Amino acid sequence: MRIVFMGTPDFAVPTLDALTAAGHSVVAVYTQPPRPAGRGKAPRPSPVQARAEALGLPVRTPLSLNDAAEQDVFDAFEADVAVVAAYGLILPIPVLHAPRLGSLNVHASLLPRWRGAAPIQRAILAGDERTGVTIMAMAKGLDTGPMLAKVSTPVDEKTAGALTEELAHAGAALMVQVLDQIGAYPPIVQPEDGVTYAAKIDKAESHLDFTAGPVAVERHVRAFNPAPGAWFAHKGERYKVLAASVDSQPGPAGTVLDEGLLIGCGEQGSLRPTLIQRAGKGAMATADLLRGTAIPAGTLLE
Template sequence: MRLIFMGTPDFAVPALDALVAAGHEIAAVYCQPPRPAGRGKALQRSPVQKRAEAMGLEVRTPVTLRDADEQARFAALEADAAVVAAYGLILPRPILAAPRLGCFNIHASLLPRWRGAAPIQRAILAGDEITGVTIMDMEAGLDTGPMRATFEASIDRKTASELTAELAGQGAALMVEVLGRLDAFPPQPQPDEGVTYASKIDKAEARLNFAAGAVQAERQVRAFNPAPGAFFQLNGERIRVLAAEIEPQAGEPGTVLDDKLLIGCGSDALRPVRVQRAGRGAMSAEELLRGFPVPAGTRLS
């Protein structure tokens, strides 16, 4: 097929690779514009833009798709279909209607659960045991379109980073399969029951809430790895927790219970395993404590 690909983050790169490898013609790749990042706030191209340019594909980075001229440029590509994976911009009706077969989305949840911006993180935070990928036809509503195919994945103790990589690969393969046999995957309406919304992650949510218990705090650690990074503050410094374990020891929430950084969470406790100080690399909790002692009885904010 002649396709338009629309995606921005790492999650979308495997889909672009898979579509090219399957022999589809990519008429153009749409990504969000480069954003300032890093200490120097230099403009950084998205992972999809970097990959598309390396493949010699035309890349377009409009700020909005609501402009009539931009919609006309999109329609002029005369695509059979558009494939969307975590693009990040709303597609107006003229965009949705332009490709001959419509627009297909790779969504990282088992719809209708976790419609919206952050389905992987919300599934982990909610303690879901199963998540997955849905291939769906796009319509004007937020992830409300009919479904073509799904893939289920167990969450276990996976981080958002690990789950993103897994679902990106599975979603890419499933998208190629659906496009290759559209008649074998007729669209099915989403169920009316079980709808939940995965709202965008607020950075304030990454502050570890020890009063909610170690189970929920450990979910925060996994859900916000790699970004924005679950954290606590000590002496005015933010300490990110990249990995942690739950231990069955009761203690006052937010109080360090031993000299190895076991943190009370009420009826149980959280033991950080891998941490990171501001401006430094990741390290084990033992490495942190060698030069940054945190004695028992310390209260964390």
């Protein structure tokens, strides 16, 4: 098939790779423009742009697809289908309908649950037992189109990073399967029952609230690993918690309960960070951190 691929972050790269490996003709790759990154704030291409250029594929990085001239360019590719994976721009109706078979999306949730920008993090925060990937025929509206196929996986104790990688590869394989047997997947309208919205993550959410209880706090740790990183402050310095375990010992919220950095989370129990990162430093086991930085019992964390 002639395919226009549209994606931006690491999550989208396995789908691009799978399409090319399956022998499809990717006639163009659309991705977000390079953004300032790193200490020097030099423009850095998206992971999809970097991969597409390595594969020798033509790349376009428009700021918007609403311009008629840009839509004419898109239409001129004469694509059989557009494949979209976390592109980051809303596709106007002329773009959605330009390919012969329309536009298909790889969405990282079991729709209609968690429509929107941050489905993986929201599934972890909510304590969902399972999540997955849905291949959806795109329509006007936020992730409202009919569903073609799904694959699910347990959330277990996975971080957002691990779950993102797993779902990226699962979604890539499922998209190729759907394209290979396009007529075998009749569209199913999403039910109104069970609709939830995965709002974009606000960095303020990553500040750990120990009054929420140990289970909720541990979910925050996993949902924000690797980014933006769940954190607490001590003596004006932020400490990112990258992994933690729940303990049944109760204690005042935010108070260190022992010399091993057991943190009280109220009557429901406590939290023990097991992997931690100081600003400007690498991640380390909490025991290693405490050998060089004492955070004694009785300390009230910010």
